[in-house]
Amino acid sequence: MNWEPLILTFKLALVTTSILLVLSIPLAYWLAYTKSRLKPIIETLVSMPLVLPPTVLGFYFLIAFSPNNAFGNWLNEWLGIKLVFSFAGLVIVSIIYSLPFMVHPIQSGLSAIPPSLKEAAYVMGKSRYSTLVNVLLPNIRPSILTGIVLAFAHTVGEFGVVLMIGGNIPGQTKVASIAIYDEVEALNYSAANFYSAVLFVSSFCILLLVYLINGGYLKRFWK
């Protein structure tokens, strides 16, 4: 059996989720507390991947990153980065595509914290950064966990956008969902079944773990 597409899938999901976590905390913090008039626009942009067909995103990224266009050409010539049909390109598209799944839980977690906690920390002379790290984030752990898992799972399940911008290069961009499609096209059902079963079982286990942790079942079990 060929494990390469599965390993690639989980590598992509891991890299994407890690970068997303770092990006989403400041973004969600800004969205949760800002009074700026730009807020609805930024919120809409973050939520766009929820409603757009993945092929639309993929199409525009393909156009933007293509070396035949100004931006893609600049990336290629000045930074030596080729984003079309490469792993780096997949990571960038996945980040945009899974952004709402990470930002939304963290944002609603932050909004649900009583404002007096933040105010109490400020009155004690704590900076915004110290308040975020020591007071706010530790109290929204379930939201952060939900965000991490949703973003991870969503990246694993990506298909259309990967197909558009990544193509089907083994070891580079051929992730499990593409491989399944490929094997079915070739009437190779046993291989397709293998990839599908692995994805099915691993997704079930990850989600189950989240519900167990957030529902407090594990704590009860240990006690």
Next chain:
Amino acid sequence: MIKIDIQKKLHAAHGEMILNLNLQIEQGELVAIYGPSGAGKTSTLKILSGLLNPDSGTLSVNNNLWFDNKQKINLKPQQRKVGYLFQDYALFPNMTVLQNLAFALSKNQDRSILNELIEMVELGELQHRKPNTLSGGQKQRVALARALVQRPQILLLDEPLSALDRKIRSKLQNYILSIHRKYYLTTILISHDIGEIHKLADKVILLEDGKISKQGTPTEIFINQKVSGKFKFTGEVLSIEKEDVVYIVTVLIQNQIVKVIAQSTEIEGFQIGDQVMVASKAFNPIIYKID
């Protein structure tokens, strides 16, 4: 000394309201703010602590300017050094009692104050517990101790005792009073409880619709106008029952239920839910201390 001369437009439940404060508070005074909900009491504390920015005016503490919109001075809450006790306690749920207090330490501050405060509010046995395992009165003591860790000169208390029962309330009032005296604090307290204000405050500020309508000692504000020797209470009619030739009216006064005998002519037009006044002249009430 705190000098406040501040204006701020607030969006209250019944529309816009201008909070207009002009007052002076002496060092070491314990001042109570009394008034109906939505009069701007909490906003006053938030302006003092820097959590809410006024529209115009000046605020100075011991001749240091904390806010002046003309000179564009506005100290951040972090720079003001006030102790603030929030209505909902605002204890950090992820930290133990001791960690909550320790988090309030400023850089390089001596940790010995933690033990001093824990001893003072008798939290020794609870110091390794998380806030959600504590009772209301215990949470309040933690919050009070935490507000004092940075040795503030000004202590702001936002209805600190309103959620607690009478016995615990009286104990906490004693804590507040002894802390106020021991650290020579200037304390500003929001309270709805006239008894509490009498016990604690040197001065009362009556706040109505964003304006100070009266200020003075608790006796001047609450007692002088009401001394009449009469017993007079307002309450709500709960039921009217006919008993032989008289009627018995059950009235809810504050949270006490009282039965009053009335003639049929007296209760004409009474309906359940009506606001009524119960008064009595020329009798000797018995007064004695409870527990």
